[in-house]
Amino acid sequence: MSVDNNAVKSAIREKLIAIASSLDADASGISDEDIIPATGLVDSAGILELVVWFEKTYELTLSQEEINIDNLGSINAMAAFLATKKSAA
Amino acid sequence: MAYPLHTPRVNNNDDHVQIIELSVKEGDFVKQGQVVAAVETDKAIVEVESDRDAYVLKIMSAVDAQAAVGSVLMWLGDSQDEKVTETVATPATDKAASNALLQQPTAKARALIKKHNLDIASIPCAGERLGVGDVEAYLLKAGSGTPRQMATMPAETIDKIPEVAGSLQNLSPEGRGMVATVSWHRDQAAHGYLEMEYDPEPWDSYAKAYASENKLMLSPMLPLLAYQLVRLAAENPRLNGTIVNGQRYQYEPINLGFTVQADQTLYLTVIREAQNLSPQEFIEALGGIQRLAMAHKLKPEQMTGATLSFSSMARWNVSRHIPLLPPHTSIMIAHAAPRGSNRAVLGASYDHRLLTGFDVVQVLQALVKKPA
Numbered sequence: 001m002s003v004d005n006n007a008v009k010s011a012i013r014e015k016l017i018a019i020a021s022s023l024d025a026d027a028s029g030i031s032d033e034d035i036i037p038a039t040g041l042v043d044s045a046g047i048l049e050l051v052v053w054f055e056k057t058y059e060l061t062l063s064q065e066e067i068n069i070d071n072l073g074s075i076n077a078m079a080a081f082l083a084t085k086k087s088a089a
Numbered sequence: 090m091a092y093p094l095h096t097p098r099v100n101n102n103d104d105h106v107q108i109i110e111l112s113v114k115e116g117d118f119v120k121q122g123q124v125v126a127a128v129e130t131d132k133a134i135v136e137v138e139s140d141r142d143a144y145v146l147k148i149m150s151a152v153d154a155q156a157a158v159g160s161v162l163m164w165l166g167d168s169q170d171e172k173v174t175e176t177v178a179t180p181a182t183d184k185a186a187s188n189a190l191l192q193q194p195t196a197k198a199r200a201l202i203k204k205h206n207l208d209i210a211s212i213p214c215a216g217e218r219l220g221v222g223d224v225e226a227y228l229l230k231a232g233s234g235t236p237r238q239m240a241t242m243p244a245e246t247i248d249k250i251p252e253v254a255g256s257l258q259n260l261s262p263e264g265r266g267m268v269a270t271v272s273w274h275r276d277q278a279a280h281g282y283l284e285m286e287y288d289p290e291p292w293d294s295y296a297k298a299y300a301s302e303n304k305l306m307l308s309p310m311l312p313l314l315a316y317q318l319v320r321l322a323a324e325n326p327r328l329n330g331t332i333v334n335g336q337r338y339q340y341e342p343i344n345l346g347f348t349v350q351a352d353q354t355l356y357l358t359v360i361r362e363a364q365n366l367s368p369q370e371f372i373e374a375l376g377g378i379q380r381l382a383m384a385h386k387l388k389p390e391q392m393t394g395a396t397l398s399f400s401s402m403a404r405w406n407v408s409r410h411i412p413l414l415p416p417h418t419s420i421m422i423a424h425a426a427p428r429g430s431n432r433a434v435l436g437a438s439y440d441h442r443l444l445t446g447f448d449v450v451q452v453l454q455a456l457v458k459k460p461a
Contacts, residue, residue, distance in 0.1 A: 044307040044311070064373045
């Protein structure tokens with residue numbers, strides 16, 4: 001199964017901006033390469049919210065070990081990880 | 090002369106009431122103001138008093154029967170041989186029926202039995218009639234089994250419907266849990282609260298290094314703080330207990346409760362047997378259960394049975410929050426870290442029946458020190 005990489009990145013960015021906004025932070029300037037936790041725009045609970053949204057939106061089931069910087073640390077990483085998971089499905 | 094004693098109206102909406110107690114039998118002499126019966130509707134129980142000094146000539150209803158408001162409940166007379174003109178079947182005239190009357194619970198006992206949904210047959214009766222004391226003794230004994238039984242006892246209900254227009258809504262399971270928590274905290278715990286400011290920088294640095302080393306997405310600082318609490322409870326079991334009927338109840342497992350706000354729902358997620366986990370296992374277990382909470386997919390055992398707890402409202406930028414103790418726990422740690430203040434706060438709600446302020450200060454001092 002293939003996914004539209006640009007659409008995925010756009011959706012992730014939109015969700016990230018919404019979560020940051022709920023914390024009175026502006027994430028509109030975040031780049032695809034920025035390491036999300038390092039930006040300080042969202043806290044752990046916010047990242048958790050992003051991960052739960054990611055799983056639900058793209059019908060993924062992630063193991064706890066898969067939730068790491070390599071797989072989900074940036075918008076690019078999340079989109080690439082999703083493409084890998086879907087191609088393996 | 091015979092005088093009718095009428096069934097009273099209890100409220101405007103009910104034209105019938107249930108007879109829940111007959112305190113007299115035919116032939117008895119009653120004084121003015123003496124309670125002769127009790128009647129009930131869905132909203133209230135009312136005792137019926139004799140309006141004169143008189144003999145009970147004829148009882149026109151029976152316990153558990155529905156009686157129309159205004160109907161004759163019983164006939165009273167100046168002497169025992171007064172004629173009663175109304176001919177209505179009399180339910181409780183023979184000796185067996187009179188004995189059965191004596192074995193009925195009192196009105197207040199019956200109300201308590203109903204409130205707690207108890208089986209009358211299982212409640213020992215100390216005297217001729219089952220009284221409130223019998224029911225209370227039974228409840229106390231039932232509550233001594235395990236603390237969980239006490240925790241699931243229904244919270245006190247508000248009997249009176251407000252006069253302002255409105256409607257009753259069912260609570261969600263989480264809402265009912267909150268009612269139970271608040272009621273236990275209010276009715277049982279001797280609540281104390283202490284807090285301590287600390288410099289968060291050493292803990293932040295430690296957590297960042299830990300996250301970097303293990304490539305973690307989520308900051309492990311709060312999980313590591315909570316894990317530190319577990320280690321302290323393992324060293325000091327008094328943190329991991331409660332009071333039941335005047336005795337300390339020592340928990341064997343350390344089940345750590347950790348609050349998670351998921352949309353509009355506040356969960357107290359629970360990591361069971363936390364004392365058996367390594368720091369990394371604890372972080373992973375907590376991360377997993379937090380994800381389940383966020384997705385509203387927790388199982389009952391993942392949100393019940395906490396023996397001590399941890400909560401943080403740092404993300405909401407509050408400077409202080411004083412948490413309510415979950416039922417049958419002795420301590421809950423509260424973390425706050427106001428943005429831009431270069432300070433953080435660790436507070437503790439505690440049950441003063443088990444822990445002193447000095448005990449709690451020692452816990453807070455140990456928590457603010459980052460792990461070596």
